[in-house]
Amino acid sequence: MTAEIISGKEIAAKKRLELAKEVEKLKAQGITPGLAVILVGDNHASKTYVRNKQKACHELGMYSLLVELPEEVSEEELLKKIDELNNDPVIHGILVQLPLPKHIDEKKVIDTISPTKDVDGFHPVNIGKMMTGENGFLPCTPFGIIVMLEDTGISVAGKHAVVVGRSNIVGKPVGQLLLNRHATVTYCHSKTENLKHYTQTADILVVAVGIANFIKADHIKEGAVVIDVGMNRNEAGKLCGDVDFEEVSKKAGYITPVPNGVGPMTITMLMYNTVKAAAESINR
Ligand SMILES: NC(=O)C1=CN([C@@H]2O[C@H](COP(=O)(O)OP(=O)(O)OC[C@H]3O[C@@H](n4cnc5c(N)ncnc54)[C@H](OP(=O)(O)O)[C@@H]3O)[C@@H](O)[C@H]2O)C=CC1
Ligand SMILES: Nc1nc(=O)c2c([nH]1)NC[C@@H]1CN(c3ccc(C(=O)N[C@@H](CCC(=O)O)C(=O)O)cc3)C=[N+]21
Numbered sequence: 079m080t081a082e083i084i085s086g087k088e089i090a091a092k093k094r095l096e097l098a099k100e101v102e103k104l105k106a107q108g109i110t111p112g113l114a115v116i117l118v119g120d121n122h123a124s125k126t127y128v129r130n131k132q133k134a135c136h137e138l139g140m141y142s143l144l145v146e147l148p149e150e151v152s153e154e155e156l157l158k159k160i161d162e163l164n165n166d167p168v169i170h171g172i173l174v175q176l177p178l179p180k181h182i183d184e185k186k187v188i189d190t191i192s193p194t195k196d197v198d199g200f201h202p203v204n205i206g207k208m209m210t211g212e213n214g215f216l217p218c219t220p221f222g223i224i225v226m227l228e229d230t231g232i233s234v235a236g237k238h239a240v241v242v243g244r245s246n247i248v249g250k251p252v253g254q255l256l257l258n259r260h261a262t263v264t265y266c267h268s269k270t271e272n273l274k275h276y277t278q279t280a281d282i283l284v285v286a287v288g289i290a291n292f293i294k295a296d297h298i299k300e301g302a303v304v305i306d307v308g309m310n311r312n313e314a315g316k317l318c319g320d321v322d323f324e325e326v327s328k329k330a331g332y333i334t335p336v337p338n339g340v341g342p343m344t345i346t347m348l349m350y351n352t353v354k355a356a357a358e359s360i361n362r
């Protein structure tokens with residue numbers, strides 16, 4: 079079997095057209111959705127992502143504010159900045175690019191963002207709402223994966239979904255969203271014994287590990303849906319995922335590429351959440 083490639087780039091472009099219309103409607107009501115991105119220090123990869131986020135904002139006619147803080151900024155100063163943005167009416171969404179320097183407590187930072195502006199969906203209030211299925215902000219990468227599956231017409235209910243990775247920003251929430259859509263979910267991580275035993279039974283395999291070409295053809299079942307979240311550089315410095323695309327794409331039913339897979343969907347859902355935050359700000 080040769081896998082069908084799920085183009086995150088194309089699905090993202092389609093969703094952004096719909097979003098652009100929503101932005102116009104809001105603007106007609108006098109509200110321009112505004113996203114503030116806080117970048118601490120100068121991590122090269124972070125800068126690329128942040129640039130992509132700003133570009134997406136501008137293409138949609140949204141307002142974007144980039145707050146660049148030096149690596150040495152104190153935790154107190156960062157929290158003060160967040161508080162300022164929490165109270166700024168032109169800002170509807172706040173994103174603090176992770177990871178943060180070691181002297182800053184990530185948990186404290188996330189807890190300081192107003193849940194109504196937490197467009198990353200990382201605040202405990204939004205995580206709780208996701209778990210119980212209440213209206214809130216869904217984390218962008220997991221949400222983007224669900225939208226990709228939906229758009230491709232892949233049904234989730236009753237399927238065995240295996241998630242490799244259990245980070246708070248990708249692995250754990252993507253498993254929860256798949257469960258909410260009635261998949262049978264298995265989580266694997268670095269302590270999992272006999273990983274292949276689980277991945278080989280996956281109808282839907284989501285990989286968020288951070289190791290280049292980690293998943294090989296013999297990890298998967300013939301015809302499986304393979305979602306590659308990884309963003310790595312290989313020995314040659316080329317961007318690549320956690321899945322060995324070359325060999326896995328010959329066996330899978332569907333596969334997402336890197337680049338142009340999950341990445342563009344993450345950014346699109348960030349825009350979606352910011353537009354949602356702006357729309358909901360009207361009724362407050
Ligand atoms: N495309 C996009 O939009 C995004 C891409 N990414 C990319 O996705 C990847 C994962 O990101 P993130 O979740 O933040 O990463 P983390 O480093 O936070 O988590 C990695 C997870 O992989 C698990 N793991 C590590 N080694 C193994 C192994 N040998 N076998 C099984 N599991 C293993 C870890 O297990 P344990 O918990 O036991 O340590 C951990 O749960 C990265 O490449 C990142 O750059 C991230 C966010 C968005
Ligand atoms: N608070 C916070 N929220 C995040 O959502 C967040 C974060 N911190 N820290 C880092 C990760 C990573 N992430 C990506 C977003 C887009 C691409 C993306 O656009 N990727 C392109 C290619 C990018 C390139 O060319 O380098 C693609 O896959 O086609 C990748 C990765 C968001 N993250």
Ligand SMILES: [Mg+2]
Pocket residue numbers: 086335336337338339340341342
């Ligand atoms: Mg990608």
